[in-house]
Each structure stands twice: as C-alpha cells, then as structure tokens.
Amino acid sequence: REFTNYQVHGCEPERHGNVSPVGIYPFDVFECSRGQHFAVAIMTNHNFRAFCEVIGAAHLVHDERFLENDDRWANREVLRAAIAKCVKLRDRDELLQEFWTVRGSASFAVGPVNGFADLINDEQLRHRAMLQNVESGRRMVVGNPIKISGMLEKGTSPAAPGLNEHGAQLRLEFGGFQSRTQTSKL
Structure with missing residues (x-):
C-alpha cells in the first residue's frame, strides 16, 4: 500500500x-x-x-x-x-x-x-543447521539458509585464519616479499 x-x-x-x-x-x-x-x-x-x-x-x-x-x-x-x-x-x-x-x-x-542468547540456544535453529560451530570450537557462524532435500550439511565450518597466519605465504605469492618489513616500505 x-x-x-x-x-x-x-x-x-x-x-x-x-x-x-x-x-x-x-x-x-x-x-x-x-x-x-x-x-x-x-x-x-x-x-x-x-x-x-x-x-x-x-x-x-x-x-x-x-x-x-x-x-x-x-x-x-x-x-x-x-x-x-x-x-x-x-x-x-x-x-x-x-x-x-x-x-x-x-x-x-x-x-x-528473540535476542542473540535466545537464537544461540534455539533447538530448531540447531536442528536445521542454521548455527554451526567453527573448527576452533569457540564461535558459531550462521549456516546456509538454503536447504536441499537429501544433501547433508557439515556440522562445522572452517575457522577464519588467525592474524598473519598465512601472511608469509601471501607475501611471497603476491610480490615475492620475504618479510612484513619489506611490504611496509611499499
């Protein structure tokens, strides 16, 4: 209207x-x-x-x-x-x-x-895999809302990388730099 x-x-x-x-x-x-x-x-x-x-x-x-x-x-x-x-x-x-x-x-x-505490403890959301634990086990993430009959969902999702966890590898891959000091001079 x-x-x-x-x-x-x-x-x-x-x-x-x-x-x-x-x-x-x-x-x-x-x-x-x-x-x-x-x-x-x-x-x-x-x-x-x-x-x-x-x-x-x-x-x-x-x-x-x-x-x-x-x-x-x-x-x-x-x-x-x-x-x-x-x-x-x-x-x-x-x-x-x-x-x-x-x-x-x-x-x-x-x-x-509902507040977040209600959502985290909601049995139906857990049953529908709308809340999933990440591999670190310390946090939960929102699951995929699209459900397809017959397709199983994983119970956990990969954790986000830690600070600078893959930094050395990425520096080499994107510029051949060996250290953070070299990239900070750019």
Whole structure:
C-alpha cells in the first residue's frame, strides 16, 4: 500500500516502527520482565478480548475507547500504555505459553522477539543447521539458509585464519616479499 501511494502521489511514507501502517491495533511489540519482548497482531474484536483476558486486562474490552479496531487505532497511544503496564511485570515465555494454550478459539499472531542468547540456544535453529560451530570450537557462524532435500550439511565450518597466519605465504605469492618489513616500505 505505501509503495503504491509513493508511486501515485510521490510522498514518502511516515515511519511506523513496529506498529501496523494500515490502522490495526494492537499490532506492536511489548516489553516484559527481564527486558524480553514479544510481538502481537490483533485483527478482530474476538482476538482483542482473548488477548486482554490473558494479560489480565479484561476491563479494556469494555472501554469505549477500545470497542472497535477503529477506536483502538484512534486511541493507540493510551491503549499501548495500558497494555505495556499489564505485561511489564510478566515473564515473556510464560505469557506466550498462555497465549498459545489458553486463548481457545482465538487465533492471532504472537511470538517472541528473540535476542542473540535466545537464537544461540534455539533447538530448531540447531536442528536445521542454521548455527554451526567453527573448527576452533569457540564461535558459531550462521549456516546456509538454503536447504536441499537429501544433501547433508557439515556440522562445522572452517575457522577464519588467525592474524598473519598465512601472511608469509601471501607475501611471497603476491610480490615475492620475504618479510612484513619489506611490504611496509611499499
């Protein structure tokens, strides 16, 4: 939509951050305890009700400012503050578990915003070989995202060379120099 608006009207779109640019709210990222975040997209009144019940804010469903999506969008700053207050003291992973199991027939998009510690410890990323150890064993690198059925991936990748590890060989190959002193005079 914004791309089309730009082509038709020549106007750069307003930056929205994590908020939906098409007038849906809540469609945002919220911080929980321990600085962990989750993202959520609520598309219907039914989903808004289920979301509010899980976060312990059922009273928001009956607030005239939030009855319909248009109301929620118009009052998104107030609603954002109310939601943020409810989830700030909650553990993100416990809250997500409640969303995924307690919400019943409500179906809305919700998931963690992962940090690097979450990614490094993610079983699915390891299973899919998206994180691989380098030969030195001290670091991990991102694996190849392209997966081809029937082709096995190595579990480790070669380590990057150490500082000046191949320096003498490269100096000889690219100029016949015997030492770093000779190359520094160039």
